[in-house]
Amino acid sequence: xxxxPITPIAWRDGQVEMIDQTRLPGELVIIRPRTVEExxxxxxxxxxxxxxAIGIAAALGLYLAIKDSRAGDRAEFEAELKQAAAYxxxxxxxxxxxxxxxxxxxxxxAAATTDDVSALKELVLKExxxxxxxxxxxxxxxxxxxxxxxxxxxxVLTHCNAGTLAxxxxxxxxxxxxxxxxxxxxxxxxxxxxxxxxxxxxxxAWELHQAGIPVTLITDNMxxxxxxxxxxxxxxxxxxxxxxxxxxxxxxGTYGVAILAREHGIPFYVAAPASTFDLSLSSGDQxxxxxxxxxxxxxxxxxxTAPEGINIFNPAFDVTPHRYVTAIITERGIIRPxxxxxxxxxx
Amino acid sequence: xxxxPITPIAWRDGQVEMIDQTRLPGELVIIRPRTVEExxxxxxxxxxxxxxAIGIAAALGLYLAIKDSRAGDRAEFEAELKQAAAYxxxxxxxxxxxxxxxxxxxxxxAAATTDDVSALKELVLKExxxxxxxxxxxxxxxxxxxxxxxxxxxxVLTHCNAGTLAxxxxxxxxxxxxxxxxxxxxxxxxxxxxxxxxxxxxxxAWELHQAGIPVTLITDNMxxxxxxxxxxxxxxxxxxxxxxxxxxxxxxGTYGVAILAREHGIPFYVAAPASTFDLSLSSGDQxxxxxxxxxxxxxxxxxxTAPEGINIFNPAFDVTPHRYVTAIITERGIIRPxxxxxxxxxx
Numbered sequence: 223x224x225x226x227p228i229t230p231i232a233w234r235d236g237q238v239e240m241i242d243q244t245r246l247p248g249e250l251v252i253i254r255p256r257t258v259e260e261x262x263x264x265x266x267x268x269x270x271x272x273x274x275a276i277g278i279a280a281a282l283g284l285y286l287a288i289k290d291s292r293a294g295d296r297a298e299f300e301a302e303l304k305q306a307a308a309y310x311x312x313x314x315x316x317x318x319x320x321x322x323x324x325x326x327x328x329x330x331x332a333a334a335t336t337d338d339v340s341a342l343k344e345l346v347l348k349e350x351x352x353x354x355x356x357x358x359x360x361x362x363x364x365x366x367x368x369x370x371x372x373x374x375x376x377x378v379l380t381h382c383n384a385g386t387l388a389x390x391x392x393x394x395x396x397x398x399x400x401x402x403x404x405x406x407x408x409x410x411x412x413x414x415x416x417x418x419x420x421x422x423x424x425x426x427a428w429e430l431h432q433a434g435i436p437v438t439l440i441t442d443n444m445x446x447x448x449x450x451x452x453x454x455x456x457x458x459x460x461x462x463x464x465x466x467x468x469x470x471x472x473x474x475g476t477y478g479v480a481i482l483a484r485e486h487g488i489p490f491y492v493a494a495p496a497s498t499f500d501l502s503l504s505s506g507d508q509x510x511x512x513x514x515x516x517x518x519x520x521x522x523x524x525x526x527t528a529p530e531g532i533n534i535f536n537p538a539f540d541v542t543p544h545r546y547v548t549a550i551i552t553e554r555g556i557i558r559p560x561x562x563x564x565x566x567x568x569x
Numbered sequence: 570x571x572x573x574p575i576t577p578i579a580w581r582d583g584q585v586e587m588i589d590q591t592r593l594p595g596e597l598v599i600i601r602p603r604t605v606e607e608x609x610x611x612x613x614x615x616x617x618x619x620x621x622a623i624g625i626a627a628a629l630g631l632y633l634a635i636k637d638s639r640a641g642d643r644a645e646f647e648a649e650l651k652q653a654a655a656y657x658x659x660x661x662x663x664x665x666x667x668x669x670x671x672x673x674x675x676x677x678x679a680a681a682t683t684d685d686v687s688a689l690k691e692l693v694l695k696e697x698x699x700x701x702x703x704x705x706x707x708x709x710x711x712x713x714x715x716x717x718x719x720x721x722x723x724x725v726l727t728h729c730n731a732g733t734l735a736x737x738x739x740x741x742x743x744x745x746x747x748x749x750x751x752x753x754x755x756x757x758x759x760x761x762x763x764x765x766x767x768x769x770x771x772x773x774a775w776e777l778h779q780a781g782i783p784v785t786l787i788t789d790n791m792x793x794x795x796x797x798x799x800x801x802x803x804x805x806x807x808x809x810x811x812x813x814x815x816x817x818x819x820x821x822g823t824y825g826v827a828i829l830a831r832e833h834g835i836p837f838y839v840a841a842p843a844s845t846f847d848l849s850l851s852s853g854d855q856x857x858x859x860x861x862x863x864x865x866x867x868x869x870x871x872x873x874t875a876p877e878g879i880n881i882f883n884p885a886f887d888v889t890p891h892r893y894v895t896a897i898i899t900e901r902g903i904i905r906p907x908x909x910x911x912x913x914x915x916x
Contacts, residue, residue: 417764417788418788423867423874427876437880441822443764475793481829482828528786536788
């Protein structure tokens with residue numbers, strides 16, 4: 223089917239199939255982890271990345287861990303499951319989606335009415351696949367809900383990768399683009415390369431090109447020049463966390479793009495599932511900003527590109543105040559200002 | 570002397586000494602071109618770069634070409650000079666500063682009252698060194714004129730490299746920073762890495778660190794986050810061309826930084842010599858924007874970082890409309906709005 227995005231993680235013929243994202247954009251390599259150790263390794267080494275995708279990977283990893291279990295009873299089985307979950311969680315200890323997915327599978331087992339170990343094994347797989355299917359459905363809903371906002375645009379600009387590669391399928395920011403493309407409205411996409419880790423160049427440009435959607439790669443500092451030329455009619459990005467007042471934490475650089483969009487009179491849309499909202503925080507000031515390894519900025523791969531001994535600032539995220547956000551697209555519908563009231567109503 | 574910037578190109582003990590800028594920031598390698606061919610090669614391979622610096626290099630290259638001339642008379646000498654100039658100009662055919670410097674040396678010879686070939690040789694060297702000395706004096710004047718604008722700042726942000734490495738010494742955008750530092754007011758500098766060619770990481774961070782000025786390197790998309798934190802009180806950049814109304818063509822990304830500065834209430838200064846003004850153009854719309862090799866964006870060094878087959882937009886420059894420019898710092902003084910009138914008065 224034309225314009226159909228690739229599926230980054232699937233369960234097929236009794237095996238997990240995943241795209242090794244560390245090999246992109248050079249090669250499309252499919253890996254098939256057969257053991258929990260292989261899945262742990264794949265998560266650890268970022269062969270799979272993106273919060274929803276690694277949750278799915280962890281849940282499927284749990285099934286790999288227990289599918290050949292010789293547990294004699296339910297208690298022994300649940301103990302094995304708990305041990306495997308703790309092991310998988312250690313692959314990326316700060317990834318909340320892994321914890322959430324592992325907990326959900328364990329809770330499904332705990333709530334089961336059967337004591338039959340074979341039936342419990344099937345339940346683990348069923349729950350893992352449900353997580354996957356629900357994520358895909360949620361992304362599709364975001365795509366459908368966001369489509370009307372973009373349908374009159376000729377081209378849009380995006381930052382980082384909030385696409386199919388980060389989710390079960392379709393992505394969040396890119397979901398409306400795939401949705402429209404499958405219905406004959408093919409947008410052009412400008413992809414910021416997204417320094418320092420180049421998710422835009424390596425992943426967004428790859429997945430859109432793979433799906434047949436025309437993509438133009440730019441360095442982050444070219445976004446203003448693209449907007450000044452009138453080449454994009456909307457910006458759409460994902461989100462890592464959204465506070466109760468509509469402030470948006472997302473990949474470093476998002477805030478700057480939001481300012482540029484407003485300056486050029488271009489709407490700035492954020493696409494994210496309801497689970498992204500953290501209503502315990504009243505505003506973006508309360509979001510802690512992780513600083514990452516300075517070597518990501520001072521080196522390219524292993525090659526130094528800056529002198530030794532200088533200072534480096536390498537925040538992973540920035541916060542876009544809600545006043546720059548035209549609308550937030552969720553699986554439950556579109557949220558517009560005033561955000562405080564409308565987020566409270568919908569989320 | 571503390572905070573003194575390095576001299577990228579000098580005439581010392583009868584030889585040209587230049588920093589091989591292609592080896593920065595890893596190694597400080599001094600090269601000594603002894604022939605016009607070696608100078609041609611150094612210019613061609615970007616061992617020396619920056620409009621003023623390559624003009625000086627070309628003029629000194631002209632001296633290398635004729636210093637051992639056996640020309641029997643003035644006519645023969647001037648013919649040799651003309652041939653050498655044409656050869657040197659072919660090293661970087663679009664660099665107007667090379668043409669300007671070569672022409673200036675030839676005109677000085679043409680205007681000479683002596684027919685003595687030895688005296689004419691000395692005149693070539695003298696004129697080349699005059700070009701160098703005048704550039705240094707001009708940069709110093711920009712530094713002195715710009716200093717009052719920055720003296721109350723704690724830190725400033727700059728984009729690309731408009732520093733000592735691009736000029737005879739001191740640079741343009743960085744000149745006020747060196748000027749203040751030598752007088753005990755040491756500013757902190759945030760340097761945008763400046764994709765795709767990383768002049769900020771490779772050159773600006775290097776030369777400031779070498780001079781003992783504290784520099785923090787960021788990726789281009791972190792500038793907004795730095796401004797939001799209140800960490801910089803001014804932005805200062807160089808210029809490639811300034812039109813009669815004050816619009817500024819400069820390295821790609823400058824326009825975006827100017828918008829971000831205004832959004833955060835931070836003054837945005839442009840530092841450039843009078844020769845940068847092109848009064849034949851009434852506004853920035855008339856400036857042609859060179860597009861460079863897409864491989865600069867899709868590759869890092871020789872390593873591909875983006876998929877094959879996608880579109881790439883790689884403009885070398887952008888245009889910052891004058892309404893974003895707080896002031897233009899020249900060797901003749903500071904120009905403020907209204908630019909059309911004030912540029913006409915000063916330039």
